[in-house]
Structure formats: structure tokens, C-alpha cells
Amino acid sequence: MKSLKSPTTFIAHESHISDVKFSLDGQTLLTAGMDNYVKMWSVPDWALTRVLSGHKKSVNNLNLTADGTRVITASSDKTIRIWNLDIGSQIRQIVGVKGSRALLSPDDSCLAVVSNPWLRIVKLDEDDACERIKPFPKRTTALAFSPTQHHLAVGGQGDDILIYNYQEIRQVHGIIGAHEGYVLSLSFSPDGKRLASVGYEKQLCFWDHATWVMLGSVYLENQGVQSLTYSPSGGHLAIASDHRITIIDTRSMMIDQIVDLRPKGVYCLAFSPGGRWLACGAADKRIRVWAFPR
DSSP states (O other): OOOOOOOEEEEOOSSOEEEEEEOTTSSEEEEEETTSOEEEEETTTOOEEEEEOOOSSOEEEEEEOTTSSEEEEEETTSEEEEEETTTTEEEEEEESOOOSEEEEOTTSSEEEEEETTEEEEEETTTTTEEEEEOSSSSOEEEEEEOSSSSEEEEEEBSSOEEEEETTTTEEEEEETTOSSSBEEEEEEOTTSSEEEEEETTSEEEEEETTTOOEEEEEEOSOSOEEEEEEOTTSSEEEEEETTEEEEEETTTTEEEEEEEOSSSOEEEEEEOTTSOEEEEEETTSEEEEEEOOO
């Protein structure tokens, strides 16, 4: 892969940027910040087109529905809000659910929300019924939904990765001793055949989704991994960690390139549909966007 060139950089929020997502058509970049706002930027000129306001505290996560018409936001103000993406208006809100991390299932049926020590499963197709489980005694730190099966991978303070059937809210498998100490981040490949995980011991591991056997591993120099993001083709995996972005070639399971950034706190990454762009949100209030070589 060719090296990433200098990114387009712009200040997007008044505080740390917590999440980034591209719209389904790739024409809009959505950003969430600790300044309580969600902002929408046009692609590829990166001009601000709309601000979604209503949250009273940090917006921690953005989730787009499968049809691309709605965005679901989770905030420290104990609300989950659902917005019409076309006109930027709020459709409804769910109150009383505070979470540091929230992830929407591929079928849009439920939202998994980390509210330590609990993991809450909010069933959006059942009048927002909420069930809670306690995967780990103290902390849950990582979530990933399978795009092909009703599986939710959960990591936390411990060595194991737990696999749940999220429709039935029951554990169906566990990868025992997957990592040491903490599981920091998880991500399924777009075809659902692999699960990538990173642990406190700096190992990136690839697991076969059918057998849960480890296919290979890569040692990472940085410990503070915040997120894993597959490219749409599944050929690359982008890792956000502290002041660094690491690009992994998933076929060879080797480091392709490392991009060191000046600011600490590289929190989130997102590929655009088709993989043309790679966007990064950081603690310095800035968005960086690279043209990703294909």
C-alpha cells in the first residue's frame, strides 16, 4: 500500500472528538464531541453543513442505521437520541440510559450500552425494553457486533472475550485467555469471518469466527489502543492508539505503515464507504482526513 499523504485537517469541535462516522452514501462526515454536539460536514470540501444540538453532556457515540436515514447518539446526559439524518431533526429519545460506549446491532434491533459494571441491551424493536447483564465483575471495555450472525463480542477487565447471542441475551462462547489484563478493543471484519482484538499486553489477534481459533497475531508498540476499524474491503485494519495510527494488512497480518501524530488522544477512526477516505478524531479538537490508497 502507498503511504498516506498529508491529511486535510480542520478544527471540528470545542473539545475532544469522541466519534466519527461517514454517511451511507459517503457524502457526509458526522462527528461527535465532548462539547455536546454532533456536526455534519460535506465531502470532500469538509464544510460544516449542520449541527445537531440537544444533548446536555458529551456525545460519546454515533451509530447509523442500516438504511442510512437515521443516526443514533449516546451521551453522558443519560439519553439516547434518534435523529432524522436528512433534515437533522430529533425523532425521539430514550432516557435513563447512561453509557461510555454504545453500539448498534447490524439489524438495528438493539443497542448495546456499556454502563459499568453493567452491559445494557436496549431493544429498539420492542418499545426500548432494556435488559442488563454483567459480563465482567468490574469493567466492560470493548464491544463488537458480527455482521453475519447474532453475535456480540464483549471484552473487559480480564483475559477473556465473551460471545453472546444478543437476541436471546445469553452467552454462547468464550475465548478463554485471549489477552492479558484488559481487552481494549474489538472489531469484526466486514464479511464476518474474523474477529480482531487488542489486549493490554499490546497484542493484536485475529480469530476465526467459525471455530474461534487464533489465526495470527501482531505485536503493537503502543499500549493505549482506542479503536479498531476495518476498511470496507476488509483488506486493512486501522488502529487508533494514543498519538499513532497503525495500518495493518489483514491478508499478511503484518504492519503496513505507522502514522505518528503530534497530539495525544487519537480516539476514533472511520473509513468512508468504498474506502476512499480515512477520518480520524482526536483530543486536540481536530479532524484529520486522508485519501486512502486503494
